Amino acid sequence: MAVANPIVKCTVDQCTHYIPGDQCMAAKISVYNNEQDGQSSQKSDTQCKSFHQRKTVGDMIGAVHNTNVGGMIASTLIDGKQITPQVECFVNTCKYWHENNLCDASAIEVSGVNAASTQDTDCKTFEAR
Template identity: 65%
Template structure:
């Protein structure tokens, strides 16, 4: 099964790691909640965002941390760490059945994010 490399610049997230890496074990990309669909990049969101300023969320984040050999090995040799990606944005051209994203890389961003809705998948491309 394909899995994109995740680049993320959301440095307010407790999963964020310098080098624009995400150290979550798994992330979930969702549609905007209000409409339940995505027409443009801003309608997508990383549901796995955890505000690093919130202690309660910090505990949630630790449950989803990629603390296996992968991450320590990555720190040692600078290899890219990447979470498993599941995506529910089924009108994106990279979306495949079973919530798979078949892009080779996704870019998640959101300046000064305080909640999941402040984050977006920049790689979203609406299906024709």
């Protein structure tokens, strides 16, 4: 059975959704195949389409529509509670992909230190079937 909300560790420090402690405050993240090939055979072929580069205050405001407000409040009030965005995955060549584009992993890691675009991000949990 697929886990709709795996724990998310995110090291994409230039994303508007990134918060210190390697957490993601997005309400939903979407993992896709890279755009050039349309298929993934390795981690670097995946990308987080919810990435929104943080350059200005305007970027932060522009990303508010995809903010996990409830998760942020719960994480401050409940000790040990982690902000966990909903995860959808369109990488059907991954062993954790499950029908309805769910992720069957209990936790995922999205990486992309100093990323400037979605292509600079990867799902480090990807494993080919």
